[in-house]
Amino acid sequence: MNKKLITGPQEIxxxxxxxxAALEMIGQSGFGYTLDSLxxxxxPHPFSEAAKALSPTxxxxxxxxxxxxxxxxxxxxxxxxxxxxxxxxxxxxxxMRDIVDTLDRTTTEIFEGKKRTLxxxxxxxxxxxxxxxxxxxxxxx
Numbered sequence: 645m646n647k648k649l650i651t652g653p654q655e656i657x658x659x660x661x662x663x664x665a666a667l668e669m670i671g672q673s674g675f676g677y678t679l680d681s682l683x684x685x686x687x688p689h690p691f692s693e694a695a696k697a698l699s700p701t702x703x704x705x706x707x708x709x710x711x712x713x714x715x716x717x718x719x720x721x722x723x724x725x726x727x728x729x730x731x732x733x734x735x736x737x738x739x740m741r742d743i744v745d746t747l748d749r750t751t752t753e754i755f756e757g758k759k760r761t762l763x764x765x766x767x768x769x770x771x772x773x774x775x776x777x778x779x780x781x782x783x784x785x
Contacts, residue, residue: 667692675754675780694746701739708737755780 664680671679671691679689702709719725729741758780 663696664692667695673779675751676758677754689750690746691750694743694750697739698743698747701736701743705736705740 661682664682668678668680668682671677679692680686717725720728729737732738
């Protein structure tokens with residue numbers, strides 16, 4: 645941001661930066677994991693992109709969500725329902741599938757990493773968890 649201001653006053657999108665900062669604070673305090681480097685021009689973390697896309701994508705699927713989904717979740721096994729989602733030719737459903745997959749994959753990686761750290765008993769890693777102030781580490785002890 646400082647580089648932008650060298651040439652003089654400029655408009656800054658505060659909502660954009662506040663959203664990024666909020667997500668990073670959630671990642672650090674909740675999981676001890678960085679979800680956004682907060683550097684200008686940095687490639688966004690996939691979790692960050694998925695989290696930002698979740699609400700608008702959900703809003704576009706209101707009819708499906710309100711009227712069909714409560715019935716559809718009762719049909720077949722989870723594996724069958726996943727097969728159906730993978731084969732429905734609707735962009736919104738596939739977008740929601742990808743968002744959920746990204747959120748699930750990232751949170752699973754974070755959780756499994758914390759579990760692995762505690763299980764391995766590596767002194768440096770255990771020390772890292774002991775000194776951690778994130779909620780997930782505290783609950784894992």
